[in-house]
Amino acid sequence: MALDGTTKAGLSAENLAEEVSHVSTQDRLSTPFGEFEFFDGVPKPASVQSIFDGLDLVRGITAFLNAVPGASLVAMRRGLRVAGVDSPDKIGFTDPRCTSTPIFLTPNTETTYGVTFLDLKAWGPTVIEVPPQSLCVVDDFWFRYVADMGIAGPDHGEGGAYLFLPPGYEGERPDGYFTFESPTFTNFVVIRALAGVSAIKQSRIYRLSDADAAPQNTFVNIGEQAFNTVHSNDFSFFEEIAQLVAEEPTAALDPERAGNLASLGIAHARPFAPDERLRGILDDAARIGAAMARATLYAARDPQSFRWDGSSWKNGFVGGSYEFLNDGARNLDARTLFHYAATVITPAMAHAQVGAGSAYLYTAEDADGALLDGAATYSLRIPADPPAKNFWSVDVYDTQTRSLLQSAPFPAVSSLTGELQLEADGSCVLWFAPVAPEGKESNWIPTLAGKSWWPLLRLYGPLEPWFDMSWQMPEIVHEQD
Template sequence: MTTGERAPQGVSTRIGTLQFTHDFANGYPSRETLETLFDARDFQRACQAYLWALPAASFVAWQQGVSGLGAGNGQIAAFLTYAARKGILTANATTPYYLGFADLSDGPLIMEMPEGVRGGIIDAWQRSLPGTEKAGRYLLVAPGTEPPQDTDGLAVRQSATMNIMIGVRLTATDPVKMDAALAAIKVYPYAQRERPPSTPILDAGTTAWSATPPRGMEYWALVNDVLQREPAQPRDTLFWAMLRPLGFEKGKPFSPDQRQTALLTEGALVGEAMAKANTADRRFADVKYRPDSHWDFALQLDADNPDAFWDLLDERAAWFYEAVSAGPDMAPKRPGPSSAYLGAYRDSTGAWLDGGRSYRLRVPPDPPVGLFWSVTVYDVDTRALILNPQQIADRSSRMPLNTNADGSVDIYCGPTPPPGNEQNWIPTVAGRNWFAYFRLYEPQQAYFDRSWPLPDFEPVP
């Protein structure tokens, strides 16, 4: 429209599932059009805020889930069974998890991370506290507080948020080494440093629980929880301002009115749909492992500049919609003590992976790993381990798999087992679509230069 032209009197538009007509008959909008435009603004903000808030909302859902199992502040819980690990977004079904959450507003904590474990400490936006994936004695301090004067023998780490998560994974197979590592893990208040108490580990057992963020208004309740209890980060100031007209304000109760509730409810619905599309069809630069397959780099974090990842709205939303925590050792750029993640959502024909169809993944010989590799299948809706009667979600090189003459391994995914190859089979469920992660523990050079191919899942009769 050029200068001097009159705005059209009626412009049709859609907000969510509702159709509206904008009326600019005399230049200014009518009263009805004003309300329509403000509703459109706030609905669009809710959709984008859903994507932005995923790391923090997921953290709170995770923390509440673990707390619901009976874990106290700073207590470690062990997730050893299939049922327990099914509560975690895209958990590895091969290795045990040991997780705990802590609120630093109660005072500084000391975390003793022994040798022989893989772990790390993250804040409420799921950013790693630098260096905490390594063995050491860490003094964890709340934001805006001075560390104690006596820090001898302690590596001081100040969190940007009050709440943190401590995670440990054991990759050793020797039971003696595993028991020794577990016994050496300690989390205790700084005030008890002279006589550190033991750290009892809570067994999560087989109790059903979930760290998957809820839907609808429950999602926004988690977002408000973050607003109320955590310091605002500079990079998030604009988003918090965008949410103010929808009832979010620090220090005030979250009590949205009927209009705000309707917009937030639909914003969560459409926002999650956007998140699912953004994850399953990643439209980012250099996201493909190789041009001859559909495998994506699941986590596009630059290990040499990890903090920049939290400025990438779509890339971080693609990861945190289906996964938890992110650090340099989860997106390595060179060989070392790390792990790499590739994700697949389509088969070799480009069709979505279907729980009612059968597929074969041929893992080529000589996988570039220092420890082991695994293939894990997840439910698209829950983003957790696939729920099948067999409680089998993965196959890995640590298992006794059938191997082809050339050293390759065929992994089968489908509702029925392949004849003579059941030990290489991951059962899927008709009517429940799925996606897969291929993990490489201690990836080697052939992964980084992408010379080792990983074919797609091939449909089989």
């Protein structure tokens, strides 16, 4: 008790010293970036540059992992321009379906797609007319969902006219359209029509100002063209992102990601000109970030990634949210996983319904947990009665490019394949090898010696056994020689 009657409070000298230790940095700190030295908490001059190099590397890796969606669409636009789809009135399509020639993230070989990009800066308000019974999506340039058109959109598959407005648009909004305003000027358009090529060619894209006399569209067959739409995994990645940031309004990106990029010299209305030091760090950051993205994809650690307990089969869309949100938090690994492997984002992919939409499964290992070797022979039994209202398919992809494995024009097998051999119990055994096992040619997907590969199962119109998990996929079996 003090003389004035108050009670003394606070920590003992011993406890206070312990508290100070928790807020202090030791004089010598060993880190993955080297050894840092301090004088009573102040970095010594010889350590300052190493510390900042480490900070730039961390921010570069973070930028890579968080900006993969945007870089993916920059690369997509660049590749489509090479293929001749260089204006919104030109629509690329795959006739009759995509082959393994283009470098393109996980396309399927079963359905026909149409793709193009809107340029709302050059064109202003733009109209898209979609055909009946179509499944069409518009995503912004950061690969965020803008609108569904067709069956999942407000026209409910009857066909309709959609009006897309540029960011900050304050002009006329005429009646007669389903109207959406995008946060970016550039937007990715995907058109899938159930009736195939002829239906896709009913699509129309034109300026709103040309609505009374809209010119014809040009359709470019890209199914067998050689071009690359996959983003870089080296320093060039940051040049792709710098291009995106320079073209779009500052409000197009959230402050956290924008701040991360700005710390690396990537900001709107500022030339991206890193010095030799930063350029080297960013090259390392992209390569390390790509390694982390590949681990997230092929060796997922999130329990939600796995379809069944004890199985290697994984969900490509983790968490059931097209925004990758869970209790208000962004699942960053899920976002990177999806966009590192795939394209197109829509709520319809995250919430498949019985008999509608599609479901996906993939793996990158066999029943023993070994990586898949293109020189070996494997089998996979598709159990009887696959829960697909329409059809199922298995496509095989290159583990480097995440594109169709260039072992054949169509490295895939589906239930639409007429000559598929079925077992007595109704199951179907698929074979993967450089050379078809004798008598198994109709059920064989060729692989390439010296390369790995990974399969993706698609169920079109998934049925109840998919949702209640009563139908399960067995593991891939390495057939011993």
